[in-house]
Amino acid sequence: MPSATPQAPEPKEPKIQFHDDKELAAGVLRKDRKATAEWVSLYADSVYTYVRRRLVPRADRVDDVVQEVFLAAWESLGQFEGKGNSSLGSWLLGIARHKVEDYYRRCLRQADMPLEEDYSTSARANPQTLDEALDRQRAERKTHLILSQLREPYSLILLWRYWEKRSLREIAEQTGRSEKAVERLLARAREEFKRKWNE
């Protein structure tokens, strides 16, 4: 809404000056401070959005991980220059994905895995199709809420398995756990998620 009171003139935002990703990356590599600022301006939002979604239970870690992404990207920006078709944005998201998975790996390595007897198949919730459950918007909010309420290892294993689409074997290799142990943790996480979903 326009304000009636006079205000100091808004400074002009810098124009987008680097017209292609390679040019921008080259500017950052030359340590041109304006290119570096433009790099952050252009890509911080998409990296932030991705990391925020993937670290639902640990919103307090999002800023640190986003910063780690850019610092890691700076260290290997020379490698981007050599790559032909990938955009700087998708290249950064690739690094973000690795950083998120590093976080999952660290947390799940330290997490207590449920013992075999902890997992009761009789306690599984009834399957429920989404169409029958809630409308889309409510489902999305509900998913987000439940993920933020679950114990951290449960949220992370669900995100890793279903949002990042990693197989049990891959997760087991990354965390140094047996596939069986990962499967049990995932089963417990699903059970807990669905219990909350059906509440």
Next chain:
Amino acid sequence: MNDQPMQDDLFFAEIAVLEDALEASHCAPSRLKARIYSSLVKRQQLSGPLLSLNRTKESGRDLCVFEELVQILPVGERAKRFNCCSVCHARILGEQLEHPPIFWGNCPYVAFRRE
């Protein structure tokens, strides 16, 4: 045969797709962008000086009022590679406030401010 795990897999695959498709994109806080920029410049300086302000200006980039001052001063290249932002209060404001009151143009921290 118990097909529960497969049904669970389908259920979660479906909500993962749904959630990703529906969640709106978010703007990173401007404080975060400011801190990332400051860290990047600091990290860049670890492997040598920044590009000189003369070179930056020559390549058509606009400088802020303080950078402009340093750029026109009769000082050596070394001074012109100095990161002026490291001693500027705009950096501190930008890193701490979501709407930092910075009222001069071409300050890198202005670009991060959310309107």
